[in-house]
Amino acid sequence: MNNAWLVKTLLTIFTVLLLISGIVAQNTAQQPPRSREISEDDGIPVLTKHLPDWENTRNRVVYVLNKNDLQNALGSRPILDLIEFESGTEAVTATYEPGKLLLVEYTTPQASSDADIKINQKLLETGQNQTTVYRRIGNYNAFVFDSTDQTAANLLLDQIKYEKNVQWLGADPFMLKRAERALVKGLSEVFVATVYTIVGGIGIAILLGLTVGFIYFRVLEQKRSTMQTFSDAGGMTRLNLDGFTPEITPSGLLNK
Numbered sequence: 001m002n003n004a005w006l007v008k009t010l011l012t013i014f015t016v017l018l019l020i021s022g023i024v025a026q027n028t029a030q031q032p033p034r035s036r037e038i039s040e041d042d043g044i045p046v047l048t049k050h051l052p053d054w055e056n057t058r059n060r061v062v063y064v065l066n067k068n069d070l071q072n073a074l075g076s077r078p079i080l081d082l083i084e085f086e087s088g089t090e091a092v093t094a095t096y097e098p099g100k101l102l103l104v105e106y107t108t109p110q111a112s113s114d115a116d117i118k119i120n121q122k123l124l125e126t127g128q129n130q131t132t133v134y135r136r137i138g139n140y141n142a143f144v145f146d147s148t149d150q151t152a153a154n155l156l157l158d159q160i161k162y163e164k165n166v167q168w169l170g171a172d173p174f175m176l177k178r179a180e181r182a183l184v185k186g187l188s189e190v191f192v193a194t195v196y197t198i199v200g201g202i203g204i205a206i207l208l209g210l211t212v213g214f215i216y217f218r219v220l221e222q223k224r225s226t227m228q229t230f231s232d233a234g235g236m237t238r239l240n241l242d243g244f245t246p247e248i249t250p251s252g253l254l255n256k
Contacts, residue, residue, distance in 0.1 A: 052159035064091040099147035138162025
């Protein structure tokens, strides 16, 4: 009887362990991938909220943290082999009317820039520019696959905004460089504005001079046209070689 009770107890414990392991495995399978940034308000990954019209598309968004999940969501595409999910890279994808949108976020601008160069080269080599619209937006590398209307695809990408700010706990190490860049930019703008002002002033002065000179010339021409005769003798007696000097009558001569 003791042996039967022991066997029954062991079977009960084994059954309970199986149930517990099944529940744990189910919860683990259903648990979504963990994002680096989760919204504190609703627990939704921040990257998802940067999708166009994310409130209405959140139910069909696929969150990706590795290449296998990426290929399962979008199929086998050569361009996807260039996306490396290292050092915290994450992505989201959703289907829109213009095509399938993929939004990849890299942790550093350098990683995003390196991927951008490789992706553009791959698109040129494979000739997928007709069906794939690609753009780098901040640290985001965004794709629209299977697009039949590139204008609509570009309008979809226009709705993606990179709105993340970096805040330093201590002194900003790049503050001096930014100040130097701002100074150079400000001086260059002042120089260009000064050149435009000088050139514009010279141009206006030339135009005003030409206008005043033309008006003065026309006024003199009009006065000259009203004069019947013109003599350079200054009222003195001269030979009437040009026919303009009036004839001197004998009555006008002095009597001897």
